Amino acid sequence: MAITAQDVNKLRQMTGAGMMDCKKALSEANGDMEAAVDILRKQGQKIASKRADNATSEGIVLTQVNAEGTTGKVIALACETEPVSKVEDFKNLAKAVLDAAVSTNAGTKEELLAAPQADGRSLNDHITDLMGKIGEKIDVVSYETVTADQVVAYNHSNGKLGVLVGLKNVNGADVQEVGKDVAMQIAAMKPIAVDKDGVDAATIAREIEIGKEQARAEGKPEEMLEKIAQGKLNKFYKDSTLLNQEFVKDPSMTIAKLLDSKTKGLTVSEFKRVQIG
Secondary structure: OOHHHHHHHHHHHHHOOHHHHHHHHHOOOOHHHHHHHHHHHHHHHHHHHHHOOOOOOOEEEEEOOOOOOOOEEEEEEEEOOOHHHHOOHHHHHHHHHHHHHHHOOOOOOHHHOOOOOOOOOOOHHHHHHHHHOOOOEEEEEEEEEEEEOEEEHHHHHHEEEEEEEEEOOOOOOOOHHHHHHHHHHEEEHHHEEOHHHHHHHHHHHHHHHHHHHHHHHOOOOOOHHHHHHHHHHHHHHHHHHHHEEEOOOOOEEHHHHHHHHHHHOOOEEEEEEEOOO
16 A cells, blocks of 8 residues: 555654654555554564664763752663764653653662653663664663752763762751762762772772782781781772762862761762763
8 A cells, every 4th residue: 555654754753763664664564553663663672682782882871859859860871872872862762761760769770661651652662662763772771769868969061970979967958069069079089888888898808908919019028918908998998988088179178077067967878870981
């Protein structure tokens, strides 16, 4: 049967697929609109399967904090190439992922991907369908939530890095400015934990062993290695745990002292740093 321009346009509106892909699908389906939709979705599934092992080093990171300022969400939607990350359809999909995260408060990435959208398709189906249209792997590579007395978000200007920081013992103070400073510190300095108590045992053991080997290579006596390694471990805590880091804007104080100077007892309960690339 003849495929009209109106048919092609209707299918484009339904699926977001390109004009030629819609025309081809309609021809293959003999004009059956529902069958053509299925053909296009299968095309997305084929691309998803074919490109499953491809690296996704480009994309968008988005954050949002609720009106009460007590819960924040950060998502990272990744693709293979920078041009795709700048396509409007990709940007809209990233926004849809964040909206779904906020509206459903999904506990896991799997729950988020299963979330139904306005047209009845799951979020995962939306992603697969856009893969069919664009021809690249697209994946939600990070989904994190922070809940605290006060949550502050920071998005880096390149759109590929986002931070959520949860503050506790706020005591009614306005902590947006200091929270933003701490979030930017996390973005720049990449701490691995809030404090030394948050560093896992395997990392501590590795740092101690590295410290011993360095001291041994410098010819230090064997009986001194443990003490030297402990000293190096303390330096590691200072460099790599948030509250012990020197504040980038004022190295005369640590992040712990910065927060306490804002309001007594103010500290960080948790943070999430998400980056693409």
